[in-house]
Amino acid sequence: MSNNQFSRRKFLASAAAVGAAGSMGVGALTSCAGTGGKTATGDYDWVPSEYKFPPMLATAPEGKELKAGIIGCGGRGTGAAIDFLNAGPGLTVTAIGDTFQDRVDSCREKIKAEKGVEVPIENCFVGFDAYQKVIDSGVDVIILANPPKFRPDHFEAAVKARKHVFMEKPLAVDPAGIRQVLAAAKMADTLGLKVVTGTQRRHQHNYINLYKEIQNNGIGKIVSANVYWNGGKLWHRDNNPNWTEMEWMLRDWVNWCWLSGDHIVEQHVHNLDVALWYMGVHPVKALGFGSRQRRPTGDQFDNFSIDYTFADGRHMHSTCRQINGCTNGVYEVFHGTKAIAKTDGKDPMIVDTAGNPLFTAEKSEISPYVQEHINLVTCIRQDIPFNEAEATAISNMVAIMGRVSAYTGKEVTYDEMMNSDLKLGPDTFIMGNIGYIANATVPVPGTYE
Structure with a gap:
C-alpha cells in the first residue's frame, strides 16, 4: 500500500460519507454507540453504562446441546474450539472452515485427538466462502478466529443468520469495519443473541476483582494510566515459490496491516481495552509515533508510543513493541488520587505511593480462555x-x-476516526497474484498529503 493511503485525505471523510457506509444502513448505525449514539454533527457521544458481569460459574450449566462452527482453523480457532468444548456439558463442534485445506485438516485432527469429537468430513469447508457454509450448516454458535480483516463481514453474516457468536479480537482493522461491527452488534441485541469477544481479561477473576475494588474507591479517582504490551517478535512466514501473492499474505497475516491492523490493534488492544473498562470512558485524541526496525516481512511497524488524551484532560501513555532482545512487559498501571493499581506482578494489586501492598486481587484456577466460553x-x-x-x-x-x-x-481525534472512510486491503479476494505487494510500502510519518 502506498504512503498516501494513510493521508488525512484518505482517513478523514465527511459525516455524509459515513452515513452512506455500512451494509446494514444508517438506521442500524445511528444508535449503536452506547447510550449516546451518533449526533447530528456526526460525533459519537458514547456514555458507558454500568458494567454488568455474567454469572462467572465454574462450569456452564446443563441445557440443550449447543453445536459450534469454527471459522478460522489456525492456532486461535483450534484453541477456541477446545476451550468451548471444555466449558461444560452438552457442547460439540460440528463444522469447521478455513481458506486453506491444511488448516482444516490440522484443526479437525486436534479436536478429535484432544476431545474425541470428530467433525463430519462433509462439514469441513475450504475457501473464501467457507464461512458462509459453516454458518449455514445448522450450528448454534459461531466461533470467529480468522484474520481480523474478515471479522466484520463474518460477524454480520452470523448475526443475520441468528447465531450466537464468540469472536476473537480485534474485531476490525479500519473504521469502516468498526462501524460494520457496531451495526451488527445492535442487530444482535435486537435478536437476543449473545456475543463474547476475545478480550479475556474481562472474564479473568483477578482483573474483575481489581476492577471492583477500583470502583469501590480503592485508589480514588484515576488521574492517569499507562498500558504496555512490549514483547519479542511474534512470527512470520517467508514466501514460498509455490504460493500465490494472496496465499503468502494470508499465511503471514500478522505482518500485513490490511489483515491484522498492525500489532497495536491486533495485540495491544488487550491493554487498551482494560484501560477503557477500568476508566469507563474512551480517549478523544491521540498523538504518537512508531517505527520499523527489524520486521522481515509485511508493511507494519514493530513499535508504537502513543499519548492518548481524554475529554477531561487526563492522559494515558501506551507503548507496544515486537522486537527480540529488549526488556519486556505486558501490564497496565492506573494512578489514582489515593493509590496505584497495577497488573505487572503475579497478581493484580493496589499499592501506596511507596509501593506497599494495600490490596491483592483474588484469582481463580479456571483459565480465562475457558471462562469466556x-x-x-x-x-x-x-x-x-x-x-x-x-x-x-x-x-x-x-x-x-x-x-x-x-x-x-x-x-488524530476519535471523532475523525469514527467519521473516516478508511478501508484497508484489496478490492478483490482471489487466491492469485493481485499486484498488491508491489505497491506496499511502510508508512513514513510526515509525508501525508
Whole structure:
C-alpha cells in the first residue's frame, strides 16, 4: 500500500460519507454507540453504562446441546474450539472452515485427538466462502478466529443468520469495519443473541476483582494510566515459490496491516481495552509515533508510543513493541488520587505511593480462555443479555486511532476516526497474484498529503 493511503485525505471523510457506509444502513448505525449514539454533527457521544458481569460459574450449566462452527482453523480457532468444548456439558463442534485445506485438516485432527469429537468430513469447508457454509450448516454458535480483516463481514453474516457468536479480537482493522461491527452488534441485541469477544481479561477473576475494588474507591479517582504490551517478535512466514501473492499474505497475516491492523490493534488492544473498562470512558485524541526496525516481512511497524488524551484532560501513555532482545512487559498501571493499581506482578494489586501492598486481587484456577466460553454458554442457556461487541469495537477504534497517528505523525481525534472512510486491503479476494505487494510500502510519518 502506498504512503498516501494513510493521508488525512484518505482517513478523514465527511459525516455524509459515513452515513452512506455500512451494509446494514444508517438506521442500524445511528444508535449503536452506547447510550449516546451518533449526533447530528456526526460525533459519537458514547456514555458507558454500568458494567454488568455474567454469572462467572465454574462450569456452564446443563441445557440443550449447543453445536459450534469454527471459522478460522489456525492456532486461535483450534484453541477456541477446545476451550468451548471444555466449558461444560452438552457442547460439540460440528463444522469447521478455513481458506486453506491444511488448516482444516490440522484443526479437525486436534479436536478429535484432544476431545474425541470428530467433525463430519462433509462439514469441513475450504475457501473464501467457507464461512458462509459453516454458518449455514445448522450450528448454534459461531466461533470467529480468522484474520481480523474478515471479522466484520463474518460477524454480520452470523448475526443475520441468528447465531450466537464468540469472536476473537480485534474485531476490525479500519473504521469502516468498526462501524460494520457496531451495526451488527445492535442487530444482535435486537435478536437476543449473545456475543463474547476475545478480550479475556474481562472474564479473568483477578482483573474483575481489581476492577471492583477500583470502583469501590480503592485508589480514588484515576488521574492517569499507562498500558504496555512490549514483547519479542511474534512470527512470520517467508514466501514460498509455490504460493500465490494472496496465499503468502494470508499465511503471514500478522505482518500485513490490511489483515491484522498492525500489532497495536491486533495485540495491544488487550491493554487498551482494560484501560477503557477500568476508566469507563474512551480517549478523544491521540498523538504518537512508531517505527520499523527489524520486521522481515509485511508493511507494519514493530513499535508504537502513543499519548492518548481524554475529554477531561487526563492522559494515558501506551507503548507496544515486537522486537527480540529488549526488556519486556505486558501490564497496565492506573494512578489514582489515593493509590496505584497495577497488573505487572503475579497478581493484580493496589499499592501506596511507596509501593506497599494495600490490596491483592483474588484469582481463580479456571483459565480465562475457558471462562469466556463458560460465560457465553451460561448466558445462552439462561437467556441472560450479554454482548461485548460494542465495548470491544470502541477499544479497537482507539487502537486504530493510535496507529493512524503514528503512521501519519499527526494528532488524530476519535471523532475523525469514527467519521473516516478508511478501508484497508484489496478490492478483490482471489487466491492469485493481485499486484498488491508491489505497491506496499511502510508508512513514513510526515509525508501525508
